[in-house]
Amino acid sequence: MKQFRYLQRTTPHEAMAALDATPNSAFLAGGTTLIDLMKLDVEQPSDVIDINPLPLDRIEALPGGGVRIGALARNSEVARHELIRTQYPVLAEALLSGASPQLRNMATVGGNIMQRTRCYYFRDVSFACNKRLPGSGCPALDGFNRIHAIFGTSENCIATNPSDMNVALTALDSMIRVSGRNGERTIPFEDFHLVPGESPQRETLLEKGDLITAVDIPASSFAANSLYLKVRDRASYEFALASVALAIEMSDGRIANARMAFGGVATKPWRARNVEQVLTGSEPSEDLFERAARAAVEGALPRRDNAFKVELLQRAVVKALRVLRQAGKMGVRA
Ligand SMILES: Cc1cc2nc3c(=O)[nH]c(=O)nc-3n(C[C@H](O)[C@H](O)[C@H](O)COP(=O)(O)OP(=O)(O)OC[C@H]3O[C@@H](n4cnc5c(N)ncnc54)[C@H](O)[C@@H]3O)c2cc1C
Numbered sequence: 408m409k410q411f412r413y414l415q416r417t418t419p420h421e422a423m424a425a426l427d428a429t430p431n432s433a434f435l436a437g438g439t440t441l442i443d444l445m446k447l448d449v450e451q452p453s454d455v456i457d458i459n460p461l462p463l464d465r466i467e468a469l470p471g472g473g474v475r476i477g478a479l480a481r482n483s484e485v486a487r488h489e490l491i492r493t494q495y496p497v498l499a500e501a502l503l504s505g506a507s508p509q510l511r512n513m514a515t516v517g518g519n520i521m522q523r524t525r526c527y528y529f530r531d532v533s534f535a536c537n538k539r540l541p542g543s544g545c546p547a548l549d550g551f552n553r554i555h556a557i558f559g560t561s562e563n564c565i566a567t568n569p570s571d572m573n574v575a576l577t578a579l580d581s582m583i584r585v586s587g588r589n590g591e592r593t594i595p596f597e598d599f600h601l602v603p604g605e606s607p608q609r610e611t612l613l614e615k616g617d618l619i620t621a622v623d624i625p626a627s628s629f630a631a632n633s634l635y636l637k638v639r640d641r642a643s644y645e646f647a648l649a650s651v652a653l654a655i656e657m658s659d660g661r662i663a664n665a666r667m668a669f670g671g672v673a674t675k676p677w678r679a680r681n682v683e684q685v686l687t688g689s690e691p692s693e694d695l696f697e698r699a700a701r702a703a704v705e706g707a708l709p710r711r712d713n714a715f716k717v718e719l720l721q722r723a724v725v726k727a728l729r730v731l732r733q734a735g736k737m738g739v740r741a
């Protein structure tokens with residue numbers, strides 16, 4: 408690990424100023440991504456700015472409905488908060504499906520949003536990697552690419568965004584609150600992460616000096632009828648091969664409103680608007696679920712080792728819809 412300077416800051420303003428002061432600095436929240444990557448020499452910040460003392464850990468109901476989750480709220484606190492468990496089950500389930508209890512006690516919402524890919528080549532500095540070193544190449548394209556993406560890829564990078572939480576927050580139409588040089592702004596969750604295109608090193612819309620302060624989830628008529636389904640190589644302590652965040656509102660026996668997003672299959676949290684369109688206005692049925700599954704994989708670009716994800720994702724979509732119906736959340740219990 409390269410030597411670095413440790414700084415601690417107690418206000419957002421001081422933290423942003425410290426980050427801005429040196430070209431190669433990083434915020435430290437729970438440290439469960441950053442410290443790992445520093446040990447691997449993938450990240451080598453000269454200054455590490457500990458933001459844990461900042462007053463950004465609250466989870467509070469918003470006056471007009473909805474909820475605001477501070478960037479320093481721990482993943483475990485968010486998952487067990489009553490408002491989240493009862494009104495946004497998809498988020499609680501996504502968080503509880505991730506990592507381990509110990510990691511979730513440390514991991515924060517801001518850090519989870521910003522976590523980096525688990526691509527093996529990215530995490531091993533003996534390999535080339537366009538994300539680590541732009542222009543150096545992408546060994547995953549023709550290498551071992553079983554865990555890699557089938558959506559949102561480019562000839563420069565096919566790495567997945569590994570977060571479970573991000574998938575749920577995308578489905579819930581959340582907004583990310585950011586403080587920066589020019590004041591405060593909000594960014595729709597769906598737009599925040601970038602596909603790799605020509606510049607895989609740029610992963611989000613954050614600018615130098617920006618601090619994520621909170622995530623707002625708006626009130627909705629569908630969030631309480633939701634779930635997260637994650638498929639992985641083992642039952643716990645494992646990243647998604649494919650995952651589905653699903654939320655549904657019913658009216659007169661038909662699906663009035665649907666939200667769906669995927670994880671484990673795309674270079675960013677992947678909103679499945681075409682599937683939402685297939686579902687909206689229809690009565691739940693096996694035939695509808697199969698059509699939704701086919702729509703889910705339109706445009707997929709599998710590579711040598713990850714073609715199984717095309718079938719896996721379709722099965723995950725059907726299963727998520729069946730589970731919600733069997734829970735009595737699509738009218739009559741099937
Ligand atoms: C063994 C293991 C298994 C895991 N399994 C899963 C899993 O199954 N599913 C899953 O989703 N995740 C998983 N994770 C990842 C885990 O969820 C993340 O490491 C965690 O959420 C990161 O949060 P943190 O607070 O520790 O971030 P940190 O490591 O402190 O920071 C991560 C990055 O975010 C930046 N950052 C932090 N806070 C802010 C902020 N407020 N504003 C701007 N930038 C900020 C930091 O500078 C850094 O670049 C796993 C991790 C490990 C180690």
Ligand code: SF4
Nearest residue numbers: 526528536545564565
């Ligand atoms: S897929 Fe992306 S992260 Fe992985 S080696 Fe290629 S460029 Fe690097």
